Amino acid sequence: MMERLPGLLAKLARRLPTDRLTDYDAALRAAEGPEDQALDQFAAANPAAGLTHHLDAIRQAWREEAPGLPGTAIALALTTAMAPEASETERSIQLVVSGPVSPAIPVRLTGGVTVDVIRSARESLLIASFAAFGVIELVSELRLAVGRGVRVDLVLEESTAAARAFTTLQNGVRIWHRVNASAPGVLHAKLIAADRHTALLGSANLTDHALGMNIELGVILSDPLTVGRIVDHFRWLTSPEAGVLRLVWTT
Known part of the structure; x- marks a missing residue:
């Protein structure tokens, strides 16, 4: 079965503005795993549209597909997924x-x-x-x-x-x-x-x-x-x- 986590991270990287991606990166790096309460606190402190929804989806895929990976690894994957080909207009x-x-x-x-x-x-x-x-x-x-x-x-x-x-x-x-x-x-x-x-x-x-x-x-x-x-x-x-x-x- 195709893993969902890489696709979710790539989708997030394409859709979020740079400042939101920076926030996500910092939150993920501070988390030890998908169940880390720091991620709950991050979601509660950032109620803007899309944040909680995307984070929940990523955490679910994370716990199902790669529960042993630390947050730093997920953050690195998110950074890698940031589309370099995205136009300046976007x-x-x-x-x-x-x-x-x-x-x-x-x-x-x-x-x-x-x-x-x-x-x-x-x-x-x-x-x-x-x-x-x-x-x-x-x-x-x-x-x-x-x-x-x-x-x-x-x-x-x-x-x-x-x-x-x-x-x-x-x-x-x-x-x-x-x-x-x-x-x-x-x-x-x-x-x-x-x-x-x-x-x-x-x-x-x-x-x-x-x-x-x-x-x-x-x-x-x-x-x-x-x-x-x-x-x-x-x-x-x-x-x-x-x-x-x-x-x-x-x-």
Whole structure:
């Protein structure tokens, strides 16, 4: 009978983002065998979609096919299985969700990713949202970003009064609205772009429910060429010659 363990490890290596693979590698290396309680603790501490499901399957195959192998050997097999032929595009796109998670595909959670992207900025942050409400943690992160010299542009829909969520911010922040708020259509884009290297695109508005409880879906882009084009598009939207967005607040 064909062994399942190598196939499970290869499948995991193809589907998980690099940071998740690093977490798995560390957990497996710390385990003496498939019954090690350290693996139970790892699964409990990492409830993101896919982790427990994949780990359970690997542990079951491990105990059935190679129970004498230590965790270091399984970790080595996982590292070997990491597909070197995987394209840079595949590695530069990761899925993000809010709300319920499933074992169908490994993802990261929107609230945590939002903070990570903001913290990764060193020069500029470009943020667009249809609505904004609450998000105290996000506002605090933006304040810290401004403090380290990051220029922040908030492109917001005026009809939802989204700008009110950011009234406590000072210095280094600019807020943009559509030139004609009464014209048909709305600003519906949701974007957080750090410098020109990372962008979060998705369905989630900047609200506590959207970042944590709603059923939302998005992607993280880590391809500087693609992110740069997105940033350039929004810079054009804010330019006087475009006549699309107007500056309504600068500090």
